[in-house]
Amino acid sequence: MLARDMIRRITVPLLGMWLCMVVAPAGAGGDPQAADPPGDAIASAHPLATRAGLQVLAEGGNAFDAAVTVSAVLAVVEPWNSGLGGGGFWLLHRGSDGYQVMIDGREQAPGSARRDMYLGDDGEPVADRSRNGALAAGIPGTAAALAHLAQRYGTLPLPRLLAPAIRIARDGFAVGPAYQDRVQRRESILRRFPETVRIFFDDGFAPEAGWVLRQPELAETLERFAQGGAPGFYAGTTAKRLVAASREAGGIWSLEDFAAYQVKERTPISGTFRGQDADGREQSIRLVSAPPPSSGGIVLLQALNVLADRDRRGPPPVHRVVEAMRLAYRDRARYLGDDDFVTIDTAKLLSPDYAAALRRAISERAMAPDRLPDPLPSSEQGNTTHYSILDRHGNRVAATLSINFPFGSGLTAAGTGVLLNNEMDDFSAAPGRPNVWGLVTGEANSVQPRKRPLSSMSPTFLETDSDLLILGSVGGSRIISQVLQATLAFASGEREPARLVAMPRYHHQYSPDTVFHEPGAFSEAVMADLVARGHHLAPASRRYGNMNAIRFDIRNHRLSAASDPRGEGLASVQLAGKNQNGN
Ligand code: GLY
Numbered sequence: 001m002l003a004r005d006m007i008r009r010i011t012v013p014l015l016g017m018w019l020c021m022v023v024a025p026a027g028a029g030g031d032p033q034a035a036d037p038p039g040d041a042i043a044s045a046h047p048l049a050t051r052a053g054l055q056v057l058a059e060g061g062n063a064f065d066a067a068v069t070v071s072a073v074l075a076v077v078e079p080w081n082s083g084l085g086g087g088g089f090w091l092l093h094r095g096s097d098g099y100q101v102m103i104d105g106r107e108q109a110p111g112s113a114r115r116d117m118y119l120g121d122d123g124e125p126v127a128d129r130s131r132n133g134a135l136a137a138g139i140p141g142t143a144a145a146l147a148h149l150a151q152r153y154g155t156l157p158l159p160r161l162l163a164p165a166i167r168i169a170r171d172g173f174a175v176g177p178a179y180q181d182r183v184q185r186r187e188s189i190l191r192r193f194p195e196t197v198r199i200f201f202d203d204g205f206a207p208e209a210g211w212v213l214r215q216p217e218l219a220e221t222l223e224r225f226a227q228g229g230a231p232g233f234y235a236g237t238t239a240k241r242l243v244a245a246s247r248e249a250g251g252i253w254s255l256e257d258f259a260a261y262q263v264k265e266r267t268p269i270s271g272t273f274r275g276q277d278a279d280g281r282e283q284s285i286r287l288v289s290a291p292p293p294s295s296g297g298i299v300l301l302q303a304l305n306v307l308a309d310r311d312r313r314g315p316p317p318v319h320r321v322v323e324a325m326r327l328a329y330r331d332r333a334r335y336l337g338d339d340d341f342v343t344i345d346t347a348k349l350l351s352p353d354y355a356a357a358l359r360r361a362i363s364e365r366a367m368a369p370d371r372l373p374d375p376l377p378s379s380e381q382g383n384t385t386h387y388s389i390l391d392r393h394g395n396r397v398a399a400t401l402s403i404n405f406p407f408g409s410g411l412t413a414a415g416t417g418v419l420l421n422n423e424m425d426d427f428s429a430a431p432g433r434p435n436v437w438g439l440v441t442g443e444a445n446s447v448q449p450r451k452r453p454l455s456s457m458s459p460t461f462l463e464t465d466s467d468l469l470i471l472g473s474v475g476g477s478r479i480i481s482q483v484l485q486a487t488l489a490f491a492s493g494e495r496e497p498a499r500l501v502a503m504p505r506y507h508h509q510y511s512p513d514t515v516f517h518e519p520g521a522f523s524e525a526v527m528a529d530l531v532a533r534g535h536h537l538a539p540a541s542r543r544y545g546n547m548n549a550i551r552f553d554i555r556n557h558r559l560s561a562a563s564d565p566r567g568e569g570l571a572s573v574q575l576a577g578k579n580q581n582g583n
Contacts, residue, residue, distance in 0.1 A: 035554055036095065036394050042066065043497070043548035043561040043571035044387035045081070045474075048173060049073040050563075050570040052164035053389065056156065057574060063395035064092065064153035065161055067387075068146045071401060072165035072222065074385050075142070076215060077173055079200065079419055080182040080406040081385040081474070084221065084233065085242075086421040087141035088401030089290050090149060091268060091459040095394025102459075104264040105145025106293050106452040107138030107423040110257045115447045118429035125429035131436055132189050134251025136409040136422035138453065140242075142401060143225055143233035144263040151229070162226040169222060169417070172214035176568050180209045182383075182406040189410045193249075196412040196419070218417025234258040238416055245413030246420070260450065264340075269297025271350065273304055275491025277466055285491055289460040289483070290400075293338040296458025298349060299480045300487065303328040305355035306362075307488075315492045318526050319533055322508045322515050323362045325481055329439075329510035337444030338452040344444070366513075366534035384474035386459065388550045390559070392576075398459030400472045400479070405436060426453035437476035440511050458483045462490050466555040471500070473547040473564070478516075481507040482545045497562035497571070501547040505540075516540045 040057040044050045052073045053066035061069075067090060075083040082088065090103040118130040129135050150158045183190065183206045190196050197204060202211050224232045232238065239258040246253035270288040277283050287304070289297035306324040307316045316324075335344060348354055361367065384402040389395075403409075403421035411420045428441040435441075437456075445454040456479045462469040469490060473482040486500045494500060504521035508514070514536045522530070522537075530537060546567035551560045563569030 035557060037390055037392055037552050037559055038557055039559055039573060039575035040066075040389075040391045041550045041559050041561045041571070041573045042070065042387065042389050043550050043563050043569065044070050044074065045385045045546050045548060045563070045567050045569040046074060046077045047568075047570035048077050048164075048168060049387065050572050054572060054574050055164070056161065057391055059156070061156045061161070062154065062393060063389045063391040063397050064149050065156045066389050066391070067397040067399055068150045068154060068158070068161040069164055070387050070389065071142065071146055071399065072162050073168060074387070074401065076165045076169045076218065078385055079215075080179065080186075081383055081403070082142070082401035083403055083408075083419055084143050084218075084225070085137070085140050085408060085413070085418040086401060086403035087138070087423060088145065088399060089294055089455070089457050089459055090145060091288065091290060091398040091461065092153065093394075093396040093461060094153070095391070095396075100268055100288060100461075102266045102268050102290055103145050103149060104266050104293065104452070105141035106455060107141055107421055108257075108261055109138055109424065109427070109447055109449055109451050109453070110252050111254060111260065111449045112252045113424075113447050113449050117447060118424075123430075125433050127436075130425040130427070130429050131405060131422050132410055133192070134246045134249035134253070134409065134411055134420065136424050137246065137251065137253070137411070137420035138423045139253065139257045139261050140418075140421065141261065141263065144230050144261055147225075147230035148263045158229060159226040162222050166219050166222045166226065169215040169219035172212040174210050175207060175213050177209045178568050179213070180207060183207060186405070186407050186410065190407055193411050195414045196407070196410055199412055199417060200407070215417045217415055221416045221418060234261060241415045242413045242418060242420075245411065245416070249411055266291050269301060269346070271301040271304070273308060273491065276493045277464065278493045278495045280493060283464050283466070286463040287460060287487060288463065290455075290458050292336060292344060292454070293452040294455040294457050295332045295336045296456060296460070296480050296483070298336065298344075298346060299328045299332050300458060300460070300484055301350050302331060302355070303484050304487065305350060305352070306358050308355065309359065315488060318506070318522065319366075319530060319535070320362060321484075321488065322506070322530070322535060323367060325484065325508040326367060326510050327358045327361070329477075329480075329508070332454075333440045333510060334442055335444055337441070337446075337454050341448055341451045342444040364533060383476065384457065384479070386472035386474050386546065386548050388470035388472065388548050388561070390468075390470055390550050390552060396461065396468075396470050398461060398470045398472050400457035400459045400474065402457065402474075423453055426455060427451075434511070438512060439477045439509060456480050460487075462487060466553070467495055468552040468554065469495070469497070469500070469549060471547060471549040473545045475545045477509050478505070478507045478544055481505070481509070482547060486547065486549070495551060495553070497549040497551045497560055501549050501562045501564045505545060507540075514538045518543050
């Protein structure tokens with residue numbers, strides 16, 4: 001556990017302008033909220049997960065207990081997004097003392113992984129190897145993280161917390177249109193793996209919405225986990241079956257990799273900037289988000305830093321936001337990776353001087369792109385899941401979990417019901433070459449044994465004296481820009497979760513040099529202005545992301561929550577004695 005007194009802070013004086021930053025590259029100590037919330041709230045991507053989590057809270061469990069239940073149910077009801085075969089990040093805040101920490105349950109490269117394992121004989125990356133099948137899968141971290149959450153922060157026994165997931169896996173549930181859509185989009189890959197077709201298809205056909213998915217093998221795997229804790233997954237029957245499935249399919253997993261996997265507690269990235277509340281009063285906003293091996297916190301704060309401009313009042317124009325995204329994603333590509341393996345100069349990346357230098361490079365025209373090879377455009381496939389939880393004691397969880405691509409690597413380990421992730425594609429197969437998200441990364445993110453691939457998952461808290469927002473989203477490289485847009489809206493006084501999660505989105509990730517935008521993201525005038533400045537615009541081929549957010553309006557002692565209208569989720573507030581649904 002990281003001691004509070006180990007926390008380094010770098011601060012500069014507040015200047016009283018919109019978005020002026022007080023940079024604190026690392027910080028684990030949030031302030032306990034002045035008042036406890038009037039109830040509990042959960043916003044997740046699936047109604048069954050939200051309801052199971054609320055039941056745990058109603059029985060006296062805390063937000064961390066509920067997080068275990070919600071994660072496990074999501075693993076069953078959204079098998080294309082997350083699961084025991086994947087990993088994730090859980091950002092926690094303990095109400096009693098304000099302690100904040102990020103649980104890193106990210107997948108880890110197997111011990112025999114090599115930096116050139118995704119290169120063909122010609123030295124070129126072979127995308128199929130890092131994206132599909134056994135070689136694409138890192139050692140999963142979700143089970144280790146859930147056991148750790150329950151043991152260190154929860155109050156209820158693991159078997160109770162996993163019971164809803166076990167029941168739904170065994171009894172089945174009716175899949176929705178999102179399931180149908182993701183199977184169809186990955187069908188040709190999924191058909192390579194007979195066990196996957198046996199479990200996730202309807203008698204060999206891509207299922208329609210309403211079909212009942214039963215996962216008895218996954219129920220048994222969850223049962224072994226419930227009874228045995230982390231060793232019930234990382235040793236014994238489950239580990240042996242997972243390793244055997246990997247090896248049979250040409251993978252390199254070993255039992256030693258499972259024995260070596262450890263969940264890590266990391267100090268969140270945090271920083272403070274100036275914005276305004278819903279009534280236009282200026283106030284200080286603190287952002288707390290994911291540290292490496294996620295890039296989320298650093299990229300978010302760097303972009304906010306670049307936008308912090310003492311000479312400007314009001315929200316920054318879209319052109320400047322796009323340029324800030326471009327610059328922050330460029331540094332992601334250059335410098336970021338698992339900082340257990342590479343040195344990241346976070347203080348420098350987030351220093352006001354560096355931000356000022358980057359800001360000076362922004363002109364009235366779009367910046368000329370650097371000379372990187374043309375990446376593939378992102379295919380914008382929906383994947384990953386995010387949920388937010390707040391309990392009546394002020395405990396919070398923002399968690400983003402993934403198996404990367406929809407249905408991960410496509411390979412289901414026989415006898416376990418566990419779909420293996422394809423998170424190894426988040427490593428740099430070759431410096432400067434794009435991954436499935438069109439993202440380029442460099443040497444800092446090269447494959448190394450037991451290293452964790454750089455992520456974009458960005459579970460985040462926004463805190464002011466009068467408000468708290470718990471948020472995050474899904475969508476690979478586009479997660480960070482979604483959270484940035486929501487943060488900028490929050491800083492402009494928008495506080496309603498329903499509006500924050502529904503906002504039309506736009507995205508620039510440095511390479512490709514393109515501003516992707518959802519319908520309605522820009523007015524005709526803004527679009528014309530961006531084009532005149534030299535930006536390359538492209539409509540997003542589909543609406544993207546699935547944000548789940550909770551707001552605690554401290555001043556008015558009111559809770560609200562919202563689940564993204566793009567998804568099938570449920571946000572719900574549970575006040576003493578009654579339920580108050582969001583959307
Ligand atoms: N697999 C997507 C991410 O971690 O960013």
